[in-house]
Amino acid sequence: MAIPLGLGLPQMRQYDIGTDVPEVARAAERTGYSSLWVFERALFPEPATQGLYGIEGMPWPDEYRSVAEPLVTLTLAAAATERAELGSSVLVAPLHGPFQLAKALASLDAASGGRVVAGFGTGWSLDEYAAAAPRPFAERGRALDELIEVCRAVWGPDPVSYDGHLTRIAPAVVGPKPARPIPVLLAAGSARARRRLVDRADGWLPVAAGVEAVTEQWRQLRNLAAERGRTRPLRASLRLNARYLPTTYDGPGRRPGQGSVDQIVEDLAAYAAIGLDEIHLDLQAGLRDAEELKDVAAEVYEKARAAGV
Template identity: 75%
Template sequence: MTVPLGLGLPQNHQYDVGRDVPEVARTAERIGYRSLWVYERALFPRPMTQGLFGIPGRPWPDSYRSVAEPLVTLSLAAAVTTRARLGTSVLVAPLHLPFQLAKSLATLDAASGGRVVAGFGTGWSLDEYAAAGVRPFEQRGRVLDEVIEVCRAVWGPDPVSHEGATTRIAPSVVGPKPVRPIPILLAAGNQRALRRLVDHADGWQPLAVGAEETAAQWRQLQDLAAERGRTAPIRTVLRVNTAYTPERYEGRDRALFQGDAGQIVDDLAPHAAIGFDEIIVDLQQGARDAQELKEVAAEVYEKVRAAGM
């Protein structure tokens, strides 16, 4: 059985969002990609005030200098496609006001015929939290909990009501409603986040960090689900961030998923064998423009299917 593939849409600074997102979305759907995905990076501090992922001294990649807003990007893709699911991988949910976020996602789902998948995370950038001004960084877990609660309420039957730390909704009619319940996936890593996923979310969005480590994380999550008595299946969508190069990367220091299409697919194979429900391949970082991104996306898709994945 072949694993469904998703493609990251062009959001970075080398792309013309209004022109390139619709073109790449149409092409990806035609190639056979089953889903289209966006990520969120709100700003790029200059000078750097915090290392990447909060790791002291680790530089932010140049690709973060300009990242198009995720829901606007998905709306552009929704308008020119008919089948591909439209997902966030991930949206830093606590940067958003819960009610507005829930309503935006519901509207996009209604407009696209029920194709939205909501992937949420808590993020790590202190500067982004300060700029958003919703809640302090230290409260990010509690804010994500409330975002999930508000989304479930707003997407559910009327009258909608909610009483929380950030959001208070008096009994109200709130529409439009999603075509069907929007799946909520979490990019959970630590034990507290995994418990939140097991108790309140529909699925998991891990980042590919090596087949052995990724498989161990999946086993840990399954064990926790059994321990907490979860019976509903956990939907799994693996995110693969690549560093594409036009020519084969020959250096001994080659990182995971760095290199040409063949090397990317070689690294993908052991991850696919773990048995994820879907795999997102984000190729935009190494591509010079939308034309190259479309060509690489087609080559990767062809090689994945030729390898029997």
Template identity: 70%
Template sequence: MTTPLGIGLPQNHHYNVGRDVPDVARAVEQIGYESVWAYERALFPEPATQGLFGMPGVDWPDSYRSVAEPLITLALAASATERVRLGTSVLVAPLHQPFQLARTLATLDAASGGRVVAGFGTGWSLDEYAAAGIRPFEARGTVLDEVIGVCRAVWGPDPVSYDGEITRISSAVVGPKPARPIPILLAASNKAAQRRVIDHADGWLPLALGAERTAAQWRALRELAAERGRTRPIQTVLRANAEYTPEPYRGSDRALFQGNAEQIVEDLVPHAAIGFDEILIDLQRGPRDAQELVDVAAEVYEKARAAGV
């Protein structure tokens, strides 16, 4: 049985968002991809005040300069497609006002016929929190909890009521409602975040870190679910960040998912064997334009299916 495959939409600065997002979304749906995804990067500090992922001395990639807003990106994709799911991987939820975010996602789901997947994370950029955070960086986990609670309330039956630290809704009709319950998936690597997945979310959005390490994280999450008495399934979408090169990458220092289509699929195969529900491949780093991105997506899809993924 093959693994459903998703693709990252062209949000980075060398793409024309208004033209390329609908064109790429339409093309990858025709290729056979089952979902399209958008990520969030709100700003690019210059000079850098903090390393990538908060790691000292690690530069931010140039691709983070001017990343298109994820929900607008998905709305553009929704208008050009009929079948593919529309996911965020990830939306930095504590940068958004919970009530407005819940309404926007509900409207997008209603408009698209029930295709939204809400992938949330807490983020790591102090600069983004200074510019847009609803609460200080240190409160990001608490804010994420409230975002999830507000979404569940707003997407549920009327009248809606909610009494939180940020959001207070006193018995109101809130619409439109989503076409179906929107699944909430969380990026989570530490124990506290994993508990949030188990207790409050529908699923998990891991980052591919090598098959052995990724499989170990998945085992640990399932063990935690058993400890905490969760019986309902955990939906899983694995994110693979690729860096495409037209020719095979020859160096001994080849990073995971770096290289041509064959090398990307070579890394994909052992990750697919872990048994995730879906794999998202973000290929937008490397292709020079939208047409090359579509061509690479088609080649990766064909080779992945030929390899049994």
């Protein structure tokens, strides 16, 4: 059985968000993509306080200079589609007020007929935390824990009540409710994050950092789930950050997803063999416009299916 494939929506500065997001979303759904995805970058510091991913000296990619707000982007896509899931990989959850984010996601799920997948991470940018976060960077794990609890409460039956470190909800009716239980998926780069995922979430959001590495991470996560007595299955949705090139890339150090359509499809096939539940690929970086994004996405999908992916 072919693995479900998703597509990242156009959020970067070369795209006209109001026009291109609905057009790409509709085209992707017609092509056969089963999900549409966004990511979050709140700002582009100049000069940067720290390197990309917090790694000293690593520059931020130029395409991060302008990234459309993820929930606005998903709302545009929701209005233009009927079936595709609407996911985030990831929302930097502690940048958001827990109650407001829970209510926004519930409203989007209700409006879209139950298609939202809430993918959360803690983030790494000190500058983003300084600009937007209700709690300091050092408390990001605790903030994410509380946000998940608030979401579960707000999405659950009325009256809603919650008494936490950051959020206090007196017994209240809070609507609209989601059309169905919203899956919560988490990134998990540390031992603590993996425990949080196993104990609190519905699934995992790995990034394609090499087939062997993802295979080992998936094995460790499933073993941890068994050790901690989890009986519900874990959903795994891998993000492949692709860099399309019109010709085959044969230089040194090719990254996953870098190269021609055929090379991207080869990478999709390798990751599909791991036994994950779905793969979503983000092709938008490096492409000129929405027309090229739609064309490349359609070619990748058709060749992937022809190859049995």
